[in-house]
Amino acid sequence: LIESKAAASHVKKIHATLSAIFKFAIKNEYMKENPAAIVGNVDLKEEKTVNYWTLDEFKAFIKHVDDDLYYTLFMTLYYSGMRKGELLALTWADIDFNNHIININKTDYYRKITTTKTTSSTRKVLMPKFTMDLLAKLKLAQSVVYQSEPKMNYVVFGEFYERISTTTLDRRFEKY
Secondary structure, three states, X not given: OHHHXXXXXXXXXXXXXXXXXXXXXXXXXXXXXXXXXXXXXXXXOOOXXXXXOOHHHHXXXXXXXXXXXXXXXXXXXXXXXXXXXXXXOOEHHHEEOOOOEEEEOEEEEOOEEEEXXXXXXXEXXXXXXXHHHHHHHHXXXXXXXXXXXXXXXXXXXXXXXXXXXXXXXXHHHHHO
């Protein structure tokens, strides 16, 4: 397992599970020793890397996005640096069109909206004008669908209170 180049956290989970199985076997007298305990704890250091796109890589991707909603979504995601859950939890109240700022203060975590992990995760992101223009255009399009301006607590990426799911977002990402 160690040579498999699996993530350190994954290897540790497998070790813990095996150890629990062997403890059960010893308790029920199927075995006398726990091989996982003999080997000891797995002490792997996980290398932290940041995976990001260059502007050229993003431009190569975004030119294939042919849906206005997803075009705006991916532009907002790229230029804000938000996590997917933070993006999906955005409401119109979080968008400050006058100052070109997006307030990030909550996240979509397994289809439930929660506040960000820590107060340091709550942040305001200054956005480029062209991205804010795309968001304004999206809001206008939603106004036509809703036959009135979207309420401040409506989600930006979805319909009314119903957010786009992370699986739908992932499928669209793979498509483009």
